[in-house]
Amino acid sequence: MKNNPFRKRTGILPSHFTGRENELNELKEIYRSTKNGVPGHLILYGPKGIGKTSLLLKFQEEISHFDDVYPVKIPLIEGDFEDIYTLMIEKCSDSLGINVNHFWEEISSLGINIPFIGGISFSREIPKTSPAIAFEKILSMIYDKLESNNPVLILLFDDLQRIMGNDETMKILSILQNALVELNLKGKNIMFVATGSEDIFYKIQDKLDSAVRIFEPYLIGPLSYSEVCEAITIPIKERNVAFEEEVIKEIYELSDGIPYYMQILAYSCFEETNEQNKVTIAEFKKASTYSLNILAQREFKVLFSKSTTEERKILCLMAESDETILSYSYIKDNAHLNSEPSASLKSLVIEPPLLLRRRGFANLKKTYVFF
Numbered sequence: 001m002k003n004n005p006f007r008k009r010t011g012i013l014p015s016h017f018t019g020r021e022n023e024l025n026e027l028k029e030i031y032r033s034t035k036n037g038v039p040g041h042l043i044l045y046g047p048k049g050i051g052k053t054s055l056l057l058k059f060q061e062e063i064s065h066f067d068d069v070y071p072v073k074i075p076l077i078e079g080d081f082e083d084i085y086t087l088m089i090e091k092c093s094d095s096l097g098i099n100v101n102h103f104w105e106e107i108s109s110l111g112i113n114i115p116f117i118g119g120i121s122f123s124r125e126i127p128k129t130s131p132a133i134a135f136e137k138i139l140s141m142i143y144d145k146l147e148s149n150n151p152v153l154i155l156l157f158d159d160l161q162r163i164m165g166n167d168e169t170m171k172i173l174s175i176l177q178n179a180l181v182e183l184n185l186k187g188k189n190i191m192f193v194a195t196g197s198e199d200i201f202y203k204i205q206d207k208l209d210s211a212v213r214i215f216e217p218y219l220i221g222p223l224s225y226s227e228v229c230e231a232i233t234i235p236i237k238e239r240n241v242a243f244e245e246e247v248i249k250e251i252y253e254l255s256d257g258i259p260y261y262m263q264i265l266a267y268s269c270f271e272e273t274n275e276q277n278k279v280t281i282a283e284f285k286k287a288s289t290y291s292l293n294i295l296a297q298r299e300f301k302v303l304f305s306k307s308t309t310e311e312r313k314i315l316c317l318m319a320e321s322d323e324t325i326l327s328y329s330y331i332k333d334n335a336h337l338n339s340e341p342s343a344s345l346k347s348l349v350i351e352p353p354l355l356l357r358r359r360g361f362a363n364l365k366k367t368y369v370f371f
């Protein structure tokens with residue numbers, strides 16, 4: 001079996017990265033401006049699987065060849081400000097090869113109260129500083145550790161939406177704005193790039209409005225047909241496999257140019273390669289059913305994990321039944337709920353992923369009956 005060049009998951013660089021020239025040029029332009037003392041800050045946003053993380057990784061890879069530049073990728077996770085400081089310090093010290101112990105000592109002497117990783121906190125008596133000051137001090141200290149003459153520190157925050165659910169950390173952008181402006185005034189060139197979900201700017205603008213004016217939104221769009229062609233044909237050529245043109249067209253149409261769906265479809269097509277090392281429409285048909293099932297199962301798992309006990313009873317009933325559609329009375333009689341099913345059913349209605357919507361639910365698992 002040939003080694004499959006495509007990716008079934010998000011969050012990893014593809015074996016062949018395609019397109020995004022404009023985005024990469026824009027990012028490099030901002031880097032140059034930052035180096036000249038006029039920093040720019042960008043928020044790359046777009047739907048799930050559009051390629052935000054990969055773009056960040058690609059930029060990090062390309063910019064690493066430039067002089068005096070220090071890119072650090074920080075994958076955000078839910079938590080409070082202390083978690084964000086910790087994450088930032090750990091990632092910076094890893095990427096920049098700075099000794100962590102020194103960092104913690106200096107930080108506690110700066111009056112920032114961060115629990116020490118080893119369990120002992122030697123900053124207990126120190127009063128808490130405001131997050132804007134804490135960010136400024138931490139970043140300033142990291143920046144001062146950089147060895148070149150006029151360094152540019154590039155912070156790459158992945159998945160900003162993860163910290164937007166928390167009332168405290170959702171103010172991160174206005175806080176960072178204060179810190180970044182102060183640092184710039186002190187001649188420290190720091191560029192900030194974040195990725196966020198499609199609705200991130202709604203979330204931010206609703207609550208903070210003009211407080212985040214230094215962060216420029218940049219919408220990441222789908223790949224074009226020729227980019228999808230390139231992303232598929234280059235890696236398969238290296239493995240002596242060919243996809244019929246019709247197959248590539250189908251993949252493009254089904255995926256709508258969204259790299260995540262394109263990768264899953266191409267992955268399953270590659271798995272079906274026939275004895276002549278080809279993928280024809282016949283192989284594509286088998287592969288697309290498999291891909292849609294992978295996606296359906298993933299969506300189901302996410303939905304199940306977020307559901308209440310009552311909602312889970314309905315989901316289990318749906319998963320166990322052979323029917324495509326379950327009637328209200330069937331659910332009421334068989335799910336053993338504590339109350340009428342209507343409230344739980346209502347909260348189970350979800351927006352299906354694009355790929356599933358386009359295909360209808362004919363060949364999907366019954367878990368999607370409640371769309």
Ligand SMILES: Nc1ncnc2c1ncn2[C@@H]1O[C@H](COP(=O)(O)OP(=O)(O)OP(=O)(O)O)[C@@H](O)[C@H]1O
Pocket residue numbers: 007008009010011012013014015016017018019020047048049050051052053054055231259260261263
């Ligand atoms: N320019 C590209 N060319 C080819 N494949 C790509 C490209 N960009 C992303 N991919 C692939 O598409 C998939 C999704 O990409 P990525 O994880 O970057 O998306 P994302 O927008 O960060 O997703 P999420 O919303 O889950 O965070 C990955 O498998 C990745 O390897």
Ligand SMILES: [Mg+2]
Pocket residue numbers: 010011052053054158
């Ligand atoms: Mg991502």
